Amino acid sequence: xxxxxxxxxxxxxxxxxxxxxxxxxxxxxxxxxxxxxxxxxxxxxxxxxxxxxxxxxxxxxxxxxxxxxxxxxxxxxxxxxxxxxxxxxxxxxxxxxxxxxxxxxxxxxxxxxxxxxxxxxxxxxxxxxxxxxxxxxxxxxxxxxxxxxxxxxxxxxxxxxxxxxxxxxxxxxxxxxxxxxxxxxxxxxxxxxxxxxxxxxxxxxxxxxxxxxxxxxxxxxxxxxxxxxxxxxxxxxxxxxxxxxxxxxxxxxxxxxxxxxxxxxxxxxxxxxxxxxxxxxxxxxxxxxxxxxxxxxxxxxxxxxxxxxxxxxxxxxxxxxxxxxxxxxxxxxxxxxxxxxxxxxxxxxxxxxxxxxxxxxxxxxxxxxxxxxxxxxxxxxxxxxxxxxxxxxxxxxxxxxxxxxxxxxxxxxxxxxxxx
Numbered sequence: 001x002x003x004x005x006x007x008x009x010x011x012x013x014x015x016x017x018x019x020x021x022x023x024x025x026x027x028x029x030x031x032x033x034x035x036x037x038x039x040x041x042x043x044x045x046x047x048x049x050x051x052x053x054x055x056x057x058x059x060x061x062x063x064x065x066x067x068x069x070x071x072x073x074x075x076x077x078x079x080x081x082x083x084x085x086x087x088x089x090x091x092x093x094x095x096x097x098x099x100x101x102x103x104x105x106x107x108x109x110x111x112x113x114x115x116x117x118x119x120x121x122x123x124x125x126x127x128x129x130x131x132x133x134x135x136x137x138x139x140x141x142x143x144x145x146x147x148x149x150x151x152x153x154x155x156x157x158x159x160x161x162x163x164x165x166x167x168x169x170x171x172x173x174x175x176x177x178x179x180x181x182x183x184x185x186x187x188x189x190x191x192x193x194x195x196x197x198x199x200x201x202x203x204x205x206x207x208x209x210x211x212x213x214x215x216x217x218x219x220x221x222x223x224x225x226x227x228x229x230x231x232x233x234x235x236x237x238x239x240x241x242x243x244x245x246x247x248x249x250x251x252x253x254x255x256x257x258x259x260x261x262x263x264x265x266x267x268x269x270x271x272x273x274x275x276x277x278x279x280x281x282x283x284x285x286x287x288x289x290x291x292x293x294x295x296x297x298x299x300x301x302x303x304x305x306x307x308x309x310x311x312x313x314x315x316x317x318x319x320x321x322x323x324x325x326x327x328x329x330x331x332x333x334x335x336x337x338x339x340x341x342x343x344x345x346x347x348x349x350x351x352x353x354x355x356x357x358x359x360x361x362x363x364x365x366x367x368x369x370x371x372x373x374x375x376x377x378x379x380x381x382x383x384x385x386x387x388x389x390x391x392x393x394x395x396x397x398x399x400x401x402x403x404x405x406x407x408x409x410x411x412x413x414x415x416x417x418x419x420x
Contacts, residue, residue: 002028002057011049014197015190019182023050030177031057036129038114038174039152041181044231050179051110051150060148063107066100071113078121080137089138101134101145108148114174115155115166125149126170149174184226184233191222194230198237209247211240216251224258286406290381383418386411390420 004024007013013024030037031054039047048067055065073081080089084099100109111117117125128134129149133142151174160166184191195213203210213221226232236257240249255261385404393399401411414420 004028007053011053013046013049014194015187017182017187017190019180020187020190023179023181024053026177026179027053028057030054032059034148035176036148036174037150037176038171038178039150039181040157040178041152041154042183042229043154044229045181045183046230047152047154047181048110048112050181051108051152054150055108055110055148058108058148060107064104065108065110066104067110067112068100069112071116075118078118079124082121083124083134083136085137086139089136093138096136099134099136101128101147102143104147105145106147108150111149111151113153114151115153115157115160117166119165119167122167122170126167126173129170129173184229188222191226191233192218194233195221195237198234199241202238202241206242208241211237211244211247211249213249213254214251217249217254220251220254220258220261224261286382286404289405290378290385294378294381379418382414383420386414386418386420 002010004021007024007028008015013020027037027050037051037054039050041047051067052065055061068082070078079085080093080097080099082099082101084097084102085093087093087096111125124134128145128147132144132146134145135142155166157166157171157175161168161171184194192213199211228235239257240254244253246253386400389400389403390397393403397411397415398408401408404411
């Protein structure tokens, strides 16, 4: 069995990181078996090297090795690509076609970005993993295949399973052995080694002197987070090699090739998804506003009753000021803005006053009539508010939603609910 150092030299793998070495050790250990392997890691970390190592060290090394990018094949044709199809199985199927699982019989198939597979294709793949059987598209004849499957993904498979995007049984069947490749930011000591290797390769490729980094540029190179990992590092090395005339690269020059190099990249608390009760919170806020408006309306009616029952202007003025403070804020809050002029209590027209009943019983009856006006349900008031807001904004839902203090989606739901 080959050791890790010889594997690195054979496949041109640069680095001495402990996690990287452990991943290569696991690849060497599982290679002689037919165990399904799942390679995990961020995009650009070099996951494609692991299945090549496994195939080259297995008893299948003289058979076919096929790499399939599952995310690059359209959903409508991926079953045909993997399992083949019969003539006339669908529009455009002018002849019978062999799929990858038939072509690679006895060899190894590398399924890159396996998390992008449609659910229907996942069912077919599970059958291959369990008993080596598959059906061509448009065929009812079961075929057998002896294929070693190595898959890779940069997705969080646990989250994909929770969201129903990936079958749990397929995941456990496919990840008998899971090999994780660390991101470049966790391999700080390897970053400069990789950059020097890429710079040397591109110097030879483009027949020009190899670039080198000044000390402060090396520090920036190592501290940068490299969200695109090794793929991004390689691209930066190639750009600088081609575009820069000076072969000694300063910090300023390197910084111009690194997007967001000045960001702090401090951890941030980000919700994985919007809470389900967001819309109920908006509804509660709207109801609170409506209840407050109802209370203010009751106070205004009470003040009106005082005007009708009493000629005590001072008392009415006092009640009026109290009501204003209640609606628009405390006296302390009002002092921060210009003090409003006192409201003038206008005398009621004579013919209006004469219509007020004189007997106590009639007065109580009149108060009951005013109270009956409050029997409008909360729903009716909500409908009225929405209608008025839509009228004011000429039917523009976005502007109306902003005026009401709710989301446009909530407003749209209310319009459909009340058939407005």
